[in-house]
Amino acid sequence: MLAFLLRRLASLIVTVWLASIVVFAVLQLVPGDPALLMLGVNAQPDTLAALRSQMGLDQPVLTRYLHWAGALARGDLGVSLTYARPVAELVAERLAVTLPLSLLSLVLSTAVALPLGLLAAARRGRGGDWAVLGFAQLGVSMPSFWIAILLILLFSLTLHWFPAGGFPGWGGGIGPALHALLLPALALAVPEAAILARVTRTAVLDTLGEDHVRTARAKGVGRAAVLLRHALPNALIPVATVLGLQISFLVAGAVVVENVFTLPGLGRLLYQAIGQRDLIVVQGVVVLLALFVVVVNALVDIACALADPRPKGGES
């Protein structure tokens, strides 16, 4: 087990290091000068040179990479070229939007999808099953941004229950902040819930056909108990795997939904930073996202091992 963990850790570090090289190299190749973007079309050559030197862009490429990667290894993400603020601070600020948004939609989608999936499996081929499958088909077919627009039309423009976008910040209290996040989280949650409900249904149906479930039934265990105690725990492994994959998609989907609701999340920070050629911010955010995906995948593997209800072998 220890060897397995060490191997995972090593591959994690190598992956993130490779990501840092790729993003740095790509940004060198893409045309665009952050100093020129900052100073615009009337900038004089001497002003541009002064700003480039202030930004450290007058150094050779390799020096800049080593400088940045060295600091990164020590946990220092550097200072944004445009905002003149530490990248870590910017990221933390934006994570305070993207993370609660993703978590909220994860909770919403799981809370809806698991019962629906179980219900469909229990009522296989009957009305309830068809209703869930219908919802799933519809949910998968509708992209988040479109659901977002529908939600805005109904809840903001017609009913005036929610703002049509924007984020007041956590400084104003938890209430208004959650109020601003609920519609976007819902928009993200619907397609998630649709996928999860289908996966849950299939996984539960699969386990319902297995020997240990038949044995349990033969022993006279009730329908509900068979579903909850015998089928569901086994079905959770594929569900957790899909959930892990979905978390990466949630962050990606959040970028789009953040734009529709003009939420100041990580996605929009990255988008703006690319436009501004804020190399330090783009590099930092991409490396962090790579780290995030790798860590989530590792955690899912571990979670699957833990969720496996078969007796643990122990180390022999």
Next chain:
Amino acid sequence: MPTAKPRFTLAAATILALAVQGAAAQSAMAQPRTDLVVGMALEPPHLDPTAGAAGAIKEVTYANLFEPLLRVDGDGKLVPGLAERWTVSEDGLIYRFSLRPNAKFHDGTAADSADVKFTLDRARAADSVNAQKAYFAPIAKVETPDPHTAVVTLSRPDGLFLFHMASGDAAIVAPESAATNKQKPVGTGPFRFDRWVAGDRVVLVRNPDYDGVQPKLDRVTFRFVSDPAAQVAALKAGDIDAFTLFSTYEALPEFRSDPKFTVTVGSTEGETLLSTNNARKPFDDVRVRRAMAHAIDRQTLIEGVLYGNGVAIGSHFPPHREGYVDLTGLYPYDPAKAKALLAEAGYPNGFDTTLRLPPPPYARRGGELVAAMLAEVGIRAKIEPVEWAAWLEKTFKGKDYDLTMIAHTEPLDIDIYARPDYYFNYKSERFNALNDELNRTQDPAKRDALYGEEQKVLAEDAVNGFLFMLPSVTVQKANLTGMWVNRPVQANDVTGVSWK
């Protein structure tokens, strides 16, 4: 059941609380509001107007947070800023500014002539990162005979010096706060900085210690919404009170027909051009450039791009300014004439070229239309959409392009045609001579006449395709007054805004 009672009381209390809240909200309705939410498409990268060209910086800070020595008002006139009076010597070399005696920075320190000297010297220093450093180049020295007087001596006369000293790039800053203005701006204006929720909004509050006229608003929030659909939704939901430089033109009829909103269409300084590489074949031939001018139907373009909310131009000068000469009739839309000119230049079958388009909707939409119009006369332009960074690098800096479409938004910037390395690659002795004379001329009437001559030279040479002026469109709540209609400088000056 024992639990039923408390539950009932809780419900009753909630209803009561809601009722009280409603009553409070109603009594608040009787008073005019003193807060304002302004929508903008782009977020400023930072809030120091003396260290960046992004228009959004000035749209938040100009006149609200920071004051230059002079200000430009909503009609484009020069009015007092931090300086309440100024005089110019006969030879146009010595400018004497008298500052407001009680002016203070938001941190409580006095705003005096030492700050003026610091600001101007910093902007023209060797390590200056001022986006308009050229504005300060004529300054020879800045003297401070007393705390309320600053005397600026120029090395050469500059007819635009006062105009430039009224720009956001010349906002007066203090040595104590200059380094941190990007994040915590400290100016002398009637509003002070409250907070910045990065990615979402900047909030300003009234500065009770302001020594001039107090604004009517207590709190101004600038919200940044880039998505066109989200802009419309935020206005309709009532989240935003006024959206400036609104460019979702197709939504305007809807707002115009709704009595809750007022739509104003004013002027900007943005000459929108089909910029042409004058050094590259076949565009080095004036007949080819004139053929393109005849091939473009400006009215159709204005209908298609701006839904009719724009004014055609025939040279590089805004129609609302003194000195404007109407040259839109010089090359009327005439595809047959265009083809004849192309044939005369040796291109009877037209030619292939590329049209590079930066991100703004006017360019992307307008570019499609221009390409279609050029195709009618045989000029097959391949469209190449690029992002800003790439546009600046390849087109503007690298001058590696055939045609591109772009609005030049700096006020009174006709002198760019005299710059030797400008991306148009245009060289004209005649124009340069006029520009030199203009720089030496102080008399307004003579200056206007020279501007007129310059416009004619550019139109005759058909340097670029001169298309239209970008409009300044504001969608606002109907009971809001005092918003600028025109945009003589990049600014959202809300110091005179109030609710009816």
